[in-house]
Amino acid sequence: MLTFLLWLILLVLCWPLALLALALYPVIWLLLLPFRLLGMAVDGVFSFLGAVIMLPARIFRRLGRGAGMAESRDQGREQ
Numbered sequence: 001m002l003t004f005l006l007w008l009i010l011l012v013l014c015w016p017l018a019l020l021a022l023a024l025y026p027v028i029w030l031l032l033l034p035f036r037l038l039g040m041a042v043d044g045v046f047s048f049l050g051a052v053i054m055l056p057a058r059i060f061r062r063l064g065r066g067a068g069m070a071e072s073r074d075q076g077r078e079q
Contacts (some may be wrong), residue, residue: 011018 007018007021010021
């Protein structure tokens, strides 16, 4: 909504520039589309690498929590 209001102000102040911006917006969007796709791919790769690096910590955390629960359950039976 803010973008539209800024465009309306530009239309009032300098209508040829506003019409040029309106005409060139789809062309610029199409030119920038590959960079957006590349950004999504790079983000996916970094997310995957982060998950692979953090996997051992998640496994050890789960094993440690499970062992702690079993020990506390065994202590409850002894009492």
